[in-house]
Amino acid sequence: MRSCLPIVSCLLLAAVGTAQAAVPAATPAEVAQFKALEVKLWDAWNAHLRPADAAPFYSKDPHNIYFDLSPLKFTGWEEYQRVASQALAGGGHAQTKINDDFTVIKSGKVVITAFTFHADFTGNDNVKGGFDGRETDVWTQEGGKWVIIHQHMSTVMGPPK
DSSP: OTTTHHHHHHHHHHHHHHHHHTSOOOOHHHHHHHHHHHHHHHHHHHHHOOHHHHGGGBOOOTTOEEEOSSSSOEESHHHHHHHHHHHTTTOOEEEEEEOTTOEEEEETTEEEEEEEEEEEEEOTTOOEEEEEEEEEEEEEEETTEEEEEEEEEEEOOOOOO
């Protein structure tokens, strides 16, 4: 048994090394491609705060899960668009700046983007606000086009009381 231990250890190390090598790092061109997609996505949301404007960036699979700032969870784009349309019915516009920590992770046919951002918004009533947030999007291709199949957005809450 002792004589097998070095062989098993080498095989495990080789397997781990192979598994890590199987996921290629995103190229600078891919990072630029997905950052441009995220900017276009935010531009669509920001122009009039209408989910319909951002709809082309989302998969329409009714089982996808999207976590936005509020409410907690949407199941499928139809629910996301319906509820967000009601919540944002007052309209307005926003500006969002993606910070320098933009990251792209590739895994098979899925691409994950993760970043922090700052958003400033103005409602139709000219009330202004802003916040810092973080976002993770999971992208895949549907019909030759990259779309989001899962989104998780959150903001930092105040300190615990």
